[in-house]
Amino acid sequence: MLRVMKNFGLDDLRLVNPDEFDAYRLEGIAHRTADLIEACSIHESLDDAIGDATFVVGTTARARTAGRTYLRARDAARSIGERIVEADPPERVAILFGREDRGLTNEALDRCHAVSIIPTVPEYSSLNLAQAALVLAYEIFLVVDGGLEELPRGRRATRPPTQQELEQTFDAIADGLSRIDFYKARKPEAVMRTLRTIITRADPDLREARLLAAVGYEIGNYLDRRAGAPGEDQRGDGSDTAESKA
Numbered sequence: 001m002l003r004v005m006k007n008f009g010l011d012d013l014r015l016v017n018p019d020e021f022d023a024y025r026l027e028g029i030a031h032r033t034a035d036l037i038e039a040c041s042i043h044e045s046l047d048d049a050i051g052d053a054t055f056v057v058g059t060t061a062r063a064r065t066a067g068r069t070y071l072r073a074r075d076a077a078r079s080i081g082e083r084i085v086e087a088d089p090p091e092r093v094a095i096l097f098g099r100e101d102r103g104l105t106n107e108a109l110d111r112c113h114a115v116s117i118i119p120t121v122p123e124y125s126s127l128n129l130a131q132a133a134l135v136l137a138y139e140i141f142l143v144v145d146g147g148l149e150e151l152p153r154g155r156r157a158t159r160p161p162t163q164q165e166l167e168q169t170f171d172a173i174a175d176g177l178s179r180i181d182f183y184k185a186r187k188p189e190a191v192m193r194t195l196r197t198i199i200t201r202a203d204p205d206l207r208e209a210r211l212l213a214a215v216g217y218e219i220g221n222y223l224d225r226r227a228g229a230p231g232e233d234q235r236g237d238g239s240d241t242a243e244s245k246a
Helices: 002-008 023-029 034-039 046-050 073-086 129-144 163-179 188-202 206-228
Strands: 014-016 041-043 055-059 070-072 093-095 114-117
Touching: 002 034, 002 129, 014 046, 023 034, 041 046, 055 073, 070 073, 073 093, 073 114, 073 129, 163 188, 163 206, 188 206
Parallel strands: 014 041, 055 093, 055 114, 070 114
Antiparallel strands: none
């Protein structure tokens, strides 16, 4: 739970009558969470723990017979996010997780404005505490933070190629394919149109475009080297002529 909170920016852990709370052992398991452990509060009752919350979301593996407001995890996260991001001032939201072995009691669920369910296969619906917390915390993080931080690119990523540089790539590929008689019964224009679509859809950077062009250039260079090698057939395929076999 501590690592999940640290991963997704949650910072207020409240425990209700825990069987054991060993801060030293917890920090040894969940590294770099000393600040969360220090801020953690222990309460004698659930009412005391959630007394200052304006919106309480419980968690359960399955809907029960009571007529509660059930939300999928993503919808619950959206409701939570609205109260954190859009409300002025932001509301205090509590998310309740039950014991690992039996979850939340009906009495605890009675105190919830909504109950979140994480969809799973019906045959095995139960998640352990850390799994359930991770899924819900991740969904809340996407709503609140947006998860818009730019993902890392390859170390060699370069600028996009200009249209002129792309045309040079296409010309090199077209020439290389022509040199190996790739087109045969195919129409060169149709082949290159398809390759253009594939390459532009891939959105290559300049380095990648130049690598594709190099493939076309090297086809021609290889054939030129083979054609100029002593004893090699001028067609460049390395096969002997009928006369040389005789």
